[in-house]
Amino acid sequence: MARLANKTTVSKRVIMTSSTPPFRILFVCLGNICRSPAGENIMNAVVRKAGLADIILCDSAGTMDWHTGKLPDARMRQAAKEHGYDFKGAARQVLTTDLEEFDLILAMDRSNLADLRLLDTEEAYDEKIRLFGRYCSGNKFPEEVPDPYYGGEEGFHMVIQMVENGCEGILAEYQNND
Ligand code: 4NP
Numbered sequence: 001m002a003r004l005a006n007k008t009t010v011s012k013r014v015i016m017t018s019s020t021p022p023f024r025i026l027f028v029c030l031g032n033i034c035r036s037p038a039g040e041n042i043m044n045a046v047v048r049k050a051g052l053a054d055i056i057l058c059d060s061a062g063t064m065d066w067h068t069g070k071l072p073d074a075r076m077r078q079a080a081k082e083h084g085y086d087f088k089g090a091a092r093q094v095l096t097t098d099l100e101e102f103d104l105i106l107a108m109d110r111s112n113l114a115d116l117r118l119l120d121t122e123e124a125y126d127e128k129i130r131l132f133g134r135y136c137s138g139n140k141f142p143e144e145v146p147d148p149y150y151g152g153e154e155g156f157h158m159v160i161q162m163v164e165n166g167c168e169g170i171l172a173e174y175q176n177n178d
Contacts, residue, residue: 032062032091061094079156109144135169
């Protein structure tokens with residue numbers, strides 16, 4: 001089984017190979033109550049199914065602190081339930097120390113990505129801060145995970161479908177580096 005890198009200065013292609021597990025993934029959105037909890041919870045399910053729960057550890061955070069301590073949004077949890085998930089979590093704001101502590105930091109949209117890059121003042125973590133959508137396959141999904149917060153319930157289902165696809169892509173990249 002592949003070992004995943006804990007290094008911060010690895011090339012784009014080898015970030016998910018070699019070095020010492022566990023491999024820590026942080027999913028980041030704006031409020032940490034819709035998209036990034038979907039990333040954390042769905043990736044946890046994917047990782048559990050693959051028997052890698054001790055190796056790949058997931059967390060999520062928001063670029064803003066508006067919802068600190070809150071469960072994922074009730075509409076997100078309802079949509080998740082309809083897809084067979086029980087989303088857990090307590091919102092928190094992303095910390096500068098997260099940049100060091102996590103091996104892969106996945107922004108749900110370009111605005112989240114720009115905010116993360118601003119935290120990386122020395123540009124030391126450039127390689128591991130990435131757009132989540134790069135792991136999605138096919139042409140069904142946009143580059144960014146659309147923010148469902150101000151929309152209808154279909155937006156929450158779309159988040160789940162896109163996040164499921166991308167999380168499988170993350171796992172596939174890990175396994176391809178075996
Ligand atoms: P998230 O969605 O970034 O996917 O958690 C949002 C949550 C809250 C707000 C906006 C987006 N808000 O404006 O409070």
